[in-house]
Amino acid sequence: MKPKSLLLAHQLRNKNVLVIGAGDVALTRLKKLIPTGCKITIIGPETNPKLKQLYCSHCDPITGIDDQWRINGGVYRHISEEFQDGHLSLYQDGMNSNWALILVCIPDGVLSKHIHSLVKLKFGQQQLINVADDKPLCDVYFGANWEDESLQILISSNGAGPRFTALLRDEIGQMLSELQLSKSVENLQVLRSSVQNHAKGPKSTKFRMQWMSRCTEIFGVRHCHKMDINSLVNLFQEMYSEGTLEFPPDTISKYSI
Amino acid sequence: MKPKSLLLAHQLRNKNVLVIGAGDVALTRLKKLIPTGCKITIIGPETNPKLKQLYCSHCDPITGIDDQWRINGGVYRHISEEFQDGHLSLYQDGMNSNWALILVCIPDGVLSKHIHSLVKLKFGQQQLINVADDKPLCDVYFGANWEDESLQILISSNGAGPRFTALLRDEIGQMLSELQLSKSVENLQVLRSSVQNHAKGPKSTKFRMQWMSRCTEIFGVRHCHKMDINSLVNLFQEMYSEGTLEFPPDTISKYSI
Numbered sequence: 484m485k486p487k488s489l490l491l492a493h494q495l496r497n498k499n500v501l502v503i504g505a506g507d508v509a510l511t512r513l514k515k516l517i518p519t520g521c522k523i524t525i526i527g528p529e530t531n532p533k534l535k536q537l538y539c540s541h542c543d544p545i546t547g548i549d550d551q552w553r554i555n556g557g558v559y560r561h562i563s564e565e566f567q568d569g570h571l572s573l574y575q576d577g578m579n580s581n582w583a584l585i586l587v588c589i590p591d592g593v594l595s596k597h598i599h600s601l602v603k604l605k606f607g608q609q610q611l612i613n614v615a616d617d618k619p620l621c622d623v624y625f626g627a628n629w630e631d632e633s634l635q636i637l638i639s640s641n642g643a644g645p646r647f648t649a650l651l652r653d654e655i656g657q658m659l660s661e662l663q664l665s666k667s668v669e670n671l672q673v674l675r676s677s678v679q680n681h682a683k684g685p686k687s688t689k690f691r692m693q694w695m696s697r698c699t700e701i702f703g704v705r706h707c708h709k710m711d712i713n714s715l716v717n718l719f720q721e722m723y724s725e726g727t728l729e730f731p732p733d734t735i736s737k738y739s740i
Numbered sequence: 741m742k743p744k745s746l747l748l749a750h751q752l753r754n755k756n757v758l759v760i761g762a763g764d765v766a767l768t769r770l771k772k773l774i775p776t777g778c779k780i781t782i783i784g785p786e787t788n789p790k791l792k793q794l795y796c797s798h799c800d801p802i803t804g805i806d807d808q809w810r811i812n813g814g815v816y817r818h819i820s821e822e823f824q825d826g827h828l829s830l831y832q833d834g835m836n837s838n839w840a841l842i843l844v845c846i847p848d849g850v851l852s853k854h855i856h857s858l859v860k861l862k863f864g865q866q867q868l869i870n871v872a873d874d875k876p877l878c879d880v881y882f883g884a885n886w887e888d889e890s891l892q893i894l895i896s897s898n899g900a901g902p903r904f905t906a907l908l909r910d911e912i913g914q915m916l917s918e919l920q921l922s923k924s925v926e927n928l929q930v931l932r933s934s935v936q937n938h939a940k941g942p943k944s945t946k947f948r949m950q951w952m953s954r955c956t957e958i959f960g961v962r963h964c965h966k967m968d969i970n971s972l973v974n975l976f977q978e979m980y981s982e983g984t985l986e987f988p989p990d991t992i993s994k995y996s997i
Contacts, residue, residue, distance in 0.1 A: 486751075486752075486753045486775065486776050486777035487775040487776050487887065487892060488749035488750055488751060488752075488776065488892055489749070489750040489752055489772060489773065489776050489778075489841075490747065490748070490749050490750070490883070490885060490892055490893075490894035491747070491748060491750060491880040491881065491882065491894075492745035492746070492747050492880060492881040492882075492883055492894065492896040493745055493746040493747070493748060493879065493880050494743075494745060494878060494879060494880065494881065495743075495745075495746055496743045498865070515746060516746065518743065518744040519743050519744050519745065519746050520743035521746075577864075578835060578861075578862065578863060578864040579860075579864035579865050579866070580864050580865070580866045581864075581865055581866075582865075582866055583865065583866065583879070584746075603836075604835075605835065606835060606864065606866055607834075607835045607836035607837050607838075607863065607864070607866070607867075608755070608836050608837070608838055608839075608840065609836070609837045609838075609839055609840065609863055609864070609866050609867040609868065610864075610866045611866065611868065621751060622750065622751060622840070623748040623749060623750050623751065624748065624749040624751065625748065625749075626747070626749055628747060630744065633897060634895065634896070634897050634905075634908070635744060635745055635747055635895075635896045635897070636747075636893060636894065636895050636896070636912075637747035637748075637749065637893065637894040637896075638891065638892075638893050639749040639891070639892045639893070639894075640890060640891050640892070640925065644928050644929075644932065644952065644953075644956060646952070646953040646956040646957060647924065647925070647928055647956050647961070647964065648891075650956065650957065650960060650961045651891070651916075651919075651921075651961050654915075654919075654961050655893075655912055655915070655916075658911075658912070658915055659908075659912075662908075662911075664908075667904065668897065668904070671901050671904055672901075675901065695901065695903070696901075696903040699901060699903040699904050699907065700903060700907065703907060704904070704907045704908050704911050707904065
């Protein structure tokens with residue numbers, strides 16, 4: 484059987500990410516990187532005009548740096564020249580490569596392979612790298628993404644073809660957009676912190692977690708957006724004082740707005 | 741706005757992964773790791789009985805090693821003792837930590853923090869680590885997963901609560917199970933390699949890719965499983981020789997089984 488991937492959600496805020504190449508592929512990468520709040524250094528003499536306009540317009544024309552990258556929503560640094568080996572060590576500190584992720588996006592297979600070898604030699608097998616158009620050299624693959632304010636989804640297929648995966652993403656997105664997820668997630672967050680205020684201390688933690696879990700199950704993905712938080716908090720207090728996890732039979736209809 | 745995660749599919753085949761702790765949390769991690777074909781070293785004196793039975797039963801009682809881990813579908817090595825700092829360097833080779841991923845799954849917050857600091861000091865910021873129950877120390881989060889033979893999905897939420905995320909996963913899975921995805925993916929793979937045989941050479945690549953993409957769109961996620969491959973290959977040949985990407989108006993009904 485073909486080995487599966489391990490799907491993980493990377494936390495990249497303020498971490499350095501290196502993007503080698505500034506063309507069409509790099510643009511698709513930046514679209515996914517920028518919302519993570521990572522500190523991007525991008526290298527490439529010929530820049531995709533849209534990429535430049537969207538993400539490099541605040542970079543200083545001489546240094547290539549934008550110190551206000553967090554506010555401006557672009558890259559931290561644009562090095563407008565051909566890649567050189569020395570670029571890998573820009574922020575190196577001993578063992579520390581200071582790259583959370585290295586993305587190679589250049590249409591040159593030989594140079595790509597060279598960069599990959601050098602990266603693993605310099606920074607160890609633990610250095611994550613993705614090389615566009617060379618799957619065997621990729622520690623990580625990208626896939627089709629769907630997201631709203633509260634949720635992120637990755638769809639990964641090993642061979643279904645990118646068009647089919649994107650169509651599936653749209654199908655899933657269509658279904659999810661009918662569920663009023665943001666309101667549901669908001670309700671659950673408010674409910675969770677409210678019951679926390681009404682039952683503090685380590686002894687109550689288990690009861691609270693079980694109660695929240697059971698309550699979520701009863702409302703399900705289709706009804707959480709209608710929760711009447713205030714009356715549910717009252718219900719929690721009653722059930723907590725009685726020490727029961729038995730919800731009333733008509734909970735959804737009774738405790739919805 | 742809260743920063744987003746970057747969702748990636750990790751390729752771990754034959755790569756070393758370190759799991760510290762062998763309890764309930766480690767068990768949930770192993771369930772996701774084993775299908776990736778990674779080479780797991782797990783450390784912990786008290787082992788969850790189910791974890792031991794499922795994944796460590798072939799380990800040599802003296803060395804803790806199972807050289808046949810690939811065939812036996814378990815861990816490579818079980819070190820049945822308390823964690824010591826030296827364990828981190830088991831397979832170290834200079835800069836190379838030889839850990840694709842380090843997962844800390846112990847109910848000891850102080851020791852967890854110590855391991856995290858040591859890992860980053862020894863192997864650089866590029867060393868991926870996840871520390872159970874300590875989100876700020878996690879480079880990567882796990883989420884709710886759904887998969888079938890052809891597809892893998894990750895659902896990640898920053899606060900929706902694990903129960904709600906799992907319910908959503910079930911809802912998405914329910915919808916996808918109605919789509920006959922495996923057959924669709926198989927059809928697309930066969931179709932892709934068939935048309936490749938009928939139009940070789942770099943000049944034809946762009947036409948082939950556009951044709952496949954357009955064909956996938958026309959059938960959509962709900963009809964690819966019914967594709968009549970042979971007649972579609974004939975259609976491809978006609979369209980290729982005429983140099984047109986204009987599909988007949990009744991493609992789905994005409995070219996389905």
